[in-house]
Amino acid sequence: MGHRSSVTFTLKDVDIFFGTTPILTRANVSIRNLGITTVIGSSGSGKSTLLRTLNRLNDHYQNFRCTGTVLYEGKNIYAEENGDLEISQLRKDVGMVFQKPCLFPTSIYENVLFGLRRLSLRQRSEFPEIVESMLQAVSLWDEVKDRLKHPATELSQGQQQRLSLARALACEPRVLMLDEPTASLDPQSSETIEILLRELGTRMTIILVTHNLAQVQRLSTEVVFLCDGCVCEYGSVDDLFRSPTEAKTQQYLAGHTV
Numbered sequence: 001m002g003h004r005s006s007v008t009f010t011l012k013d014v015d016i017f018f019g020t021t022p023i024l025t026r027a028n029v030s031i032r033n034l035g036i037t038t039v040i041g042s043s044g045s046g047k048s049t050l051l052r053t054l055n056r057l058n059d060h061y062q063n064f065r066c067t068g069t070v071l072y073e074g075k076n077i078y079a080e081e082n083g084d085l086e087i088s089q090l091r092k093d094v095g096m097v098f099q100k101p102c103l104f105p106t107s108i109y110e111n112v113l114f115g116l117r118r119l120s121l122r123q124r125s126e127f128p129e130i131v132e133s134m135l136q137a138v139s140l141w142d143e144v145k146d147r148l149k150h151p152a153t154e155l156s157q158g159q160q161q162r163l164s165l166a167r168a169l170a171c172e173p174r175v176l177m178l179d180e181p182t183a184s185l186d187p188q189s190s191e192t193i194e195i196l197l198r199e200l201g202t203r204m205t206i207i208l209v210t211h212n213l214a215q216v217q218r219l220s221t222e223v224v225f226l227c228d229g230c231v232c233e234y235g236s237v238d239d240l241f242r243s244p245t246e247a248k249t250q251q252y253l254a255g256h257t258v
Helices: 047-054 087-093 108-119 124-137 157-170 187-200 213-219 237-242 247-254
Strands: 007-018 021-032 035-040 064-072 094-097 175-179 205-209 222-227 230-236
Touching (some): 007 047, 021 035, 021 047, 021 222, 035 047, 035 213, 047 064, 087 094, 094 157, 108 157, 124 157, 157 187, 187 205, 187 213, 213 237, 222 237, 222 247, 230 237, 230 247
Parallel strands (some): 021 230, 035 205, 035 222, 094 175, 175 205
Antiparallel strands (some): 007 021, 007 064, 222 230
C-alpha cells in the first residue's frame, strides 16, 4: 500500500451508535505506527466496540452507525462508496484476536492456514513451512508438532489462544488488535503471549484492550483511556500513569491495583 505514515489510525470527531444509543462520542485520537497502544477503561466504556470499529467488524450489526472520519493510513475506511479502501484489504491488513480463543472445528494445521486459504496469499507448497514458522513464533510448535492433524479443540485454553494468534500472524497483518487476550489464561501462558507481543510491537502496530493495568505498564507505548462514552485522555504510558491530566483518569487509576 505504498509508504507507511507515522500514524496508523486517526479518528476525527467519531460518534459510534448502536441504534440510538451512543457508545462513543466525539472521539479524536491518533494511533501511531509501530509499538503497542493500549485501550483501557471500565467495563462498558466502549473498548471492544472501538476495536471492532477500526476493522469494520461492527458492520455485521444492522443497528451499528459510525459518523465522523476513521482514517487507516490516511484512507477513510467508512467512505460512502468505499473508494478509498476495500474492506477486504482492511481485514487483511488488520488482524484480530479475541478474549476467548476463536477456533474452527478442524485440525491444528488447518486452523493456522484458515485465513491464508481464504485470502489466497501464498502457494500451497509453502503451507507446511508457514505452519511451522507461525507455531514457532507463538512458542507452540514443540507442544503440537506431533499432532498437527488433531482437532484444535483438544488444546488447552492457553494453547488455543496462541493458536488463534498464529492464525492471525500467518496472514502477515500490518496491524494486530487484541481484545483481552490473556484475561482467561494462566500466568505462564499470559507471560508467553506478552513476550511475543513485546517483540511484535517492534515491527507492527498493536492495539490491545486490557483491564490489567500492570500489563498496560509492562507492554504499552501509548494509552487511550475511555470514560463516560468519550476518549477522556490519551498519551504515552509514562505520562498517563505518572501525571494524568484528567481527574477521571486519576480516579480510575487510583481505583485499580497496579
